[in-house]
Amino acid sequence: MGRIAYVNGRYTPHAEAAVHIEDRGYQLADAVYEVWAVFDGKLADAEGHFARLSRSLGELRIPEPMSRGALTVVLREVLRRNRIRNGMVYLQVSRGVAPRDHAFPTAPVSPAVVVTAKAVDHAAAEAKAAKGVSVITTPENRWGRCDIKTVGLLPNVLAKQAAKERGAAEAWFVDEMGLVTEGASSNAWILDRDGVLRTRDTNANILRGVTRLTLLEVIREAGLTVSEKPFSPAEAVEAREAFITGAGSLVLPVVQVDGKPVGEGLPGPVAKRLRALYIQRAKNTAV
Helix, strand or coil: CCCEEEECCEEEEHHHCCCCCCEHHHHHCCEEEEEEEEECCEECCHHHHHHHHHHHHHHHCCCCCCCHHHHHHHHHHHHHHCCCCCEEEEEEEECCECCCCCCCCCCCCCCEEEEEEEECCHHHHHHHHHHCEEEEEEECCCCCCCCCCECCCHHHHHHHHHHHHCCCCEEEEECCCCCEEEECCCEEEEECCCCCEEECCCCCCCCCCHHHHHHHHHHHHCCCCEECCCCCHHHHHHCCEEEEEECCCEEEEEEEECCEECCCCCCCHHHHHHHHHHHHHHHHHCC
16 A cells, blocks of 8 residues: 555645645745654654644744644544554644745635654664764754744755765754754753763753653653753763654664764663663653
8 A cells, every 4th residue: 555645634645745836835944844753553742742833833823724633633544544553753834825925925824734654663773773873063054943843954954964974873063152952853962971961951042852851751750860951072972872862763872973982882871771761651651
């Protein structure tokens, strides 16, 4: 069976799915998105993603396209039609279709909604986590509202491509103070030399990661020490461990930064423990 997508009220073959050429998401990046990890056919961290979606829509003054209940039905139906038990589901909401103009449409238009889903090979993901990944650093060059999860991701795309060309899995943005903000598609963490888990606070220009938020709860429940304190690339290299978090990566150990090993150059015990605890919690609370 081929993949199925949802586009503006219709379930359609993925290969035939399309949006209007004057959709503002396509022409102006006037759109937001969310991604849920899926375990056993259920949405992980569901409440956090729905809350962030509502906030992003509100910040861009895009109306809610449907109720949360109705949207949940759509997300689950896309998973069902694609027979996905473990994977990811992607939602995009644009301001809608209107003649091209930078200002909002004068006449009200309906938001455009797209939902797709794909399976994830968890065995391959676990093998990747067991090996660990490398990251590179790159100067921060994004706009000042990274707290809104918009589809305007060109700096992230270029950073990811630079990482790929250097054999790395992720790129960490570094601000004018020489401190890591976050990754191109993840939040950045270290376990510093004093045994404190550190990640950038959300007062900085970073995305309010839902996986990050859940992991903060997991860390505190595990009795570990955490500080929302920034760190430099040099501190990351000198740290005991490093890792990234996100709906796609979950909790993924980082073993190298800019070609230099972190700790022993292997996934550390704390990152591995947190990955297991996060996955257990995500499975237990998925809806």
